[in-house]
Amino acid sequence: MATDYLVSKRVTNLGDSVGIPSEATTLQASRSNPLSTKVTSVLSASYADSDIRDALSLLDKRNITNNAETRRNIRLDVQKEVIESNGEIIREFGHVAEQLKRIGLTVASLNRGCEEMKLHISAAHLETSPVLEEASELLKQKEQVETKQKLLKAFNAHFIMSEEDIYILNSTAEPVNDRFFAVLSRAKKIQTDCEILLGTENQRLGLEIMGQTSKNVNGAFQKLYRWIQHEFKSLNLENPQISASIRRGLRVLAERPSLFQSCLDFFSEAREHVLSDSFYTALTGRKVSGEEDTSVKPIELSAHDPLRYVGDILAWTHSATVSECEALEVLFISDGDEIAKEIQAGRDNEPWNRASDGEEGAGLFDGIKALNELVDRDVAGVARVLRQRVGQVIQSHEETIMAYKIANLLNFYRVTFTKLLGAESLLLESLATLEESALRQFRALMRDRVASLRIDTQTAPHDLGPPDFLKEGLKQLTAIMKTYDSSFTADGSREADFIPILEEAFQPFLTSSEKLADHLAAPEDSIYKINCLIAARSILGPFDFTMKRLAILQNSIEEQSTLLVEYQYTFFRRKAALQPLLDALAPIRNTPEDLASIRSLEEFQSDALTQASQTLDDFLPSALMDAMENLKNLQSSPIGRDITEEAAENFCEDFEKLEEKLVAADREWEQLADKESSTRTRSLRELYPRTGGEIRVLLS
Template sequence: MAINGPGPITLPPRDGLSPGPLSPPAPSTPGFGRSSNPLSSKVTTVLSNPYADSEFRESLTLLDERGIGNSAETRRQLRLDVQKDVIESNGEIIKEFGRVAEQLRRIGTTIDKLNQSYQEMKSHVTAAHDATSSTLEEASSLMTQKRNVETKQQLLKAFREHFVLSEDEIASLTSTVETVDDHFFLILAKAKRIRKDCEVLLGFENQTLGLEIMDQTSKNLNQAFQKLYRWIQKEFKTLNLENPQINSSIRRALRVLAERPSLFQSCLDFFAEAREQILSDSFYLALTGTSASGSKDHSVKPIELAAHDSLRYVGDMLAWAHSATVSEREALEVLFVSDGNEIAKGMQEGRENELWQFMADEGDGPPEFDAVKALNELVDRDVSGAARILRQRIEQVIQTNEETILAYKLANLLSFYRFTFSKLLGDEAVLLQSMINLESEALRQFRSLMRDHIATLQGEFQHTPSDLGPPDFLQNSLEKLTAIMQTYDTSLASEGDREADFQPILAEAFDPFLAGCENMARNIRAPSDSIFLINCLLAAKHTLTRFDFAAGRVARLQSTIDEHTARLAESQYGFFRTESSLSPLLDALAPLSDSNKEDVAKVAELDAAQPEALTHASQNLDDFLPSAVMDAMENVKHLQDAVLAREVTEEAADRFCSDFEHVEEMLIYADELVEQEGRRRAVDGQERPSLRALFPRTTGELRVLLS
C-alpha cells in the first residue's frame, strides 16, 4: 500500500462498515465517547507513531513490497497472512536448528574419536620418550661439548691472530732479505701491540703464557729495530738532501726508530758525520774550485779568486756558510720535524722504555725531548766541519789585516752573522760560538791597530796649528770615525743597546784624539786654548750629530763647548774692561749701591772718581770705543764658527754696558748730592766740579758704539 505524504489515511472497513477516510477525532460527547473509545484509541495509536520511526517505516515498506491493495478482503487477511508468515519463519528456523544439532552431534563424535587417538598417540610418545631419553641426553651433551670446542677454537684462532706472529710475519720482521716497506711497518706495529697487550695476560694468576709471548715478541722487536737501524744507515749513504722529494719511507723509519733512543742517536751520529764530511768538501770546493779528491769543477767560481778584498772574501765565505746552514736546516726539518711531533712522541716512549739508562746517567727521569733544539744541534754538527775551515780562514784574514777601518768592518760583519746564526740555530750552537770568538778577535785587532796608530801620532800631539783649527790627526780620526759609525748604523744592534754598545768604539777611536787636543790646549795661553778646544769640539760634534746612537756623547760635547764659550766670553769681557781703562772705576763702584745715600756720598771720595782720574778714563774710553768691536772680534778671529764668535763678543759687550750703566747712575747720584752740599759750602766760597762734566759718556752712546 502506498503512502503519499502526510494526508488522511484510509483504513479497511471493520465490522461491515464502509471504508472511509479517517479524520481527526472530533470532540467526544457524553453519549458517544464510550462507544467509540476502542476505535479512537486504535486510530490514535496508529497516528501517534511518527513516520520517522525506522520500524514503522520498514513495516510500511514491507507492505509495499507485498503489493497488498487496500481492500476489505486484504485487510481481513492481513493479520492471518502475517501470523502465517511468522509461523512459517519459525518452522524454518526450527528446521535449521535441527540441522545444527545434527552437525553438533557429528562434531562431538569426531572429537571423541580425536581424544581417543590423542590418548593413543600420547601413550606411544611417552613410551618412545622413555626409550630415547638417555640417547637424547647423550646427544645434548655432545652438542654442548661441540659448541664449547667450537668456541675454544674461535678463541684460539683469535688469540693466535692477536698474540702470535706467523712464520711469514716473523721473517718479514727480522730477515734482512725482506725489504723495509709498508708491510714491515704494519707487522712491527702489530708486534708492539702484542707486547703491550701482554700486560693484560700478566694480570691473571697463571702468567707463564704472557711471559713467554712477551719474551718472544721482545726478541722479534729487537731484531726488527736492528734491521731498521741497518737499513736507515744504508739509506743515509745515498740520501740526497737537496732533493725536495725526500723518500717518505726514510721519514717513517726515523719516527719508528725514535722509540729506541740509543739506536736513533747512533743513526744521528752516523748521519751527522756523513753530512759534516759532505758539507766540508762542498765548502772547500766553493773556496778553491777543486774537490777534495783534487778534480777541478769548472762550473764553480772559486771564492778565493772572485773576492777582490778581505772584506768581500770574508763576506762571501759567511754568506756561503749561512746559505748552507739554512738549506741544511730546511732539509732536516722536512726529514725530522715536518710531520708533526711524531719523533718527539717516539723518543718520549723510548726514554720511558729505557728509563734505567737515563736514571743511571742522570739520576732522574727521562728529560723532555725538544724537537727544535735537537734539530738545531744536528744542523750545528753537520756544519761544524765547514765552520772549522771558515774560522781558520777568517782568523788568518783578521791577523794579517793592518787597516783600522777594515778591522772594524770585519767585526761588524761578524756581528751581523752572529745575530743571524743565533736566530737560526739558538744560543748554544758551536757555529755561533765561533762567530762570537771571531768577532772578539776582530775587535781586539781593531783596538790594537787603533792604539798603534795613536802611538805613532804622539809627536803630532805636541804641535798646535797656528790657526788654532782642529789638528790633522783629529780630522783624520773623525773621517775614520765617520766610516765606522756608518758601518755600525747598518748593523742589527737593538735600538735600546745601540748607544751603550757603541761606547767602547768611541773610547778607542775618538776619546784618545780628543784627549790629545785637550793636552795640547794646556800649553796654550788663554783665550787661545778655549778657541782651539771649541774648534776641535765643534768638528767632533758635527761628525757625531749625524748618528742618533751618539746623542749622549753629542750632549756632553755641547756641555764642554758651552763651558769654553763662557770662558771665552769672560775673556772678551775682561778685554773690554782693560782696554777701555774703566776697570779701576768699575771695581771701585761695583760694591756701592745707588739706593744707599752713604754709598753715594762715598763716590766723590774714591780715587778713581777724582777729576784727574775721571778725565783720563773718559779720554781713554773715547779712544777705545771706535774700534772696540773690531779689536774684540780680532781676539776670536781663529774661532771657526763666526756666529759663535759674534755671540761671544756681543755677550761680553752687553755685560760691559750693564756695568757702565751702574757707573753712570752712581756718578749722577753723586753729582746731585754734591750740588746739595755745594750750596751749603757756597758761603765759604768753595766749589765742587761736576763728575758728569768730567765723564760725559752715556750708556746709550756706549751701546750704539758697541753694537
C-alpha cells in the same frame, strides 16, 4: 492466522454477495456466536503485525488460488507439509545418527590406538631417556669446544704472529714499506695487550708471548735503524725533500730514543762531511780528492779584498745553513708533534733513560730546537774552517778600518744566524769569537795608532786649527760610523753599543789633541780646544747614535766659550780703562757717606778721570774690531760673534753700574755743596760724560 484470514475473506465476500454494507455485515456477524466472535477477532487484528505480514507474504508466494476448496484444505495442506517436513528431518537425523555411530566406532578405535601409542611412547621414552641425556651433554660439550676453538682462533689471530710476519720484521731481504710498518704496529699492539694477560691468574702465557713479541719488535727496530742509516747515506738534500718513507721511519724510530738519537748523530756526521767538502770546494775550486770542479768559482781566487773574502765565506755559510734548514724542517716541524709523542712514549717505556734527562721537563722534544741543533751540528765542520780562515784574515791585516768592518760584518751575520739557529749554537760561538777577535784587533791597532802620535814632540798648529792626527782620526771615525750606521743593530741599543767604539777610535785622539793646549796661553788654548771640539762635533752630528757624545762636546764647547767670554770681558774693561774705576768702586756702598767719598779717590780725581774718559773715547770706535781680532783663529764665526756680544753686554752692564755710582756721587756732592755754600767745582759726569746708551750703540 491463515484460517483467520480465510474467514475474514469469506465474511467479506459473503457480505459483498448479498449487498449488505460492511458495517451491517459486521453487526450481523457479531450477533451470531461463535462465528461472530471469530469474525470480530479477525477484524480486530492489526495488520501492521510483522507475523501477519510474513504469513500473508508466504501465502502469496505459494500462488494459491482463492476458492472455497482451497480455503477449506489450506490448513490440512499446511499441516501435511509440516508433517512431511518433520518426517524428512527425522530421516535425515537417522542418517546423522548412523554417521555418529560410525564416528563413535572410529573414535573408540582411535582411542585404543592412542592408548597403545602411549604405551609404546612410554616404553620408548624409558629406553631413549639415557641416550637423550647423553646426547644433550655431548651437544653442550660440542658447544663449549666450538667456543674454545673460536677463542683460540681469535687469540692466535690477535696475539700470535705468523712466520711470514716475523720474517717481514726481521729479515733485511724484505723492504721497509707499508706492510712492514703495519706488521710492526700490530706487534706493538700485541705487546700492549699482553699486559691484560699478565693481569690474569695464569701469567705464563702472557710472559711467553710478550717475550717473543718483544724480541721481534726489537729486531724490527734494529732493521729500521739500519735501513734509515742506509737511506741517509744516499739522501740528496740538494733537492730538499725527504721521502715520506724516511719521515715515517724516523717518526716510528722515535719510540726508541737511543736509536733515534744515534740516527740523528749518524746523519749529522754524514752531513758535516758533505758540507765541509762542499765548503772546501767553494773556497778552492777543487774537490777533496784533488779533482778540479769547473762549475765553481773559487772564493780564494775571486775575492782579493779581505772584507769581500770574509763576506763571501759568510754568505756561503748562510746559504748552506738556510738550505739545510729548509731541507730538514719538513722532518721536524711537520712531524714534530708525532715525534715528540713517540719519544715521550719511548722514555716512559725506558725509565732507566729518564735519569739522564736531568730535570723533569728537560726531556720534552721541541721540533724547532731539534732542527736548530741538527743544522748546527751539520755545519760544525764549516764553522771550524770558517773560524780558521777568517781568523787568519783578521790577524794578517793591520788596517784599523778593515778590522772594524770585518767585526761589523761578523756582527751582522751573528745576529742573522741567531734568528736562524737560536741563541745556543757552535756556529754562533765561532762568529762571536771571531767578532771579539776582530774588535780586539781593532782596539789594538787604535792603541798603537794613538801611541805613535808622540804628543810630547808636537805643538798646536799656528792657525790653532785641529791637528793633522785629529783630522785623520776623525776621517777614520767617519768611515767607522758609516759602517756602523749601515749595520744590523737594534734601535734601542745602537748608541750604547757604539760607546766602546768611540772610546777607542775617538776619545784618545781628542784627548791627545787637547793636551797640546797645555803649552798655549789664553785665549789661544780655548780657541784651539773649541776648534778641535767643533771639528769633532761636525763629524758626529749626522749620526743618531752619537747624541750623548754630542751633548758632552757641546758642554765642553760652552765651557771654553765661557772662558773666552771672560777673556773678552776683561779685554773690554782693560782697554777702556774701566777696570781701575771698577776696582776703586768695589768697596763703596750706596750710603751717602760712601758715595760722597768717591770724589776723594785717586782714580776719580779730575786729571785721572779725564784721562780715563779720553782712553774710553779712543777705544770705543774700534772696540768690536779689536775684540774680534782676538778671536780671529776661531773657526766658527757665529760662536766668536756670540762670545764677543756676551762680553760686550757684560761690559755695558758694568759701565751702567759705574754710571749710576757717578750720578749718585754727584747728587750727594751737590747737596753737600748747597749746605756749605762753597764754591762749586766740576761734577764727575762732566769729567766722564759717556752714557750707557752711547756705549751700547757703539758696541752693538
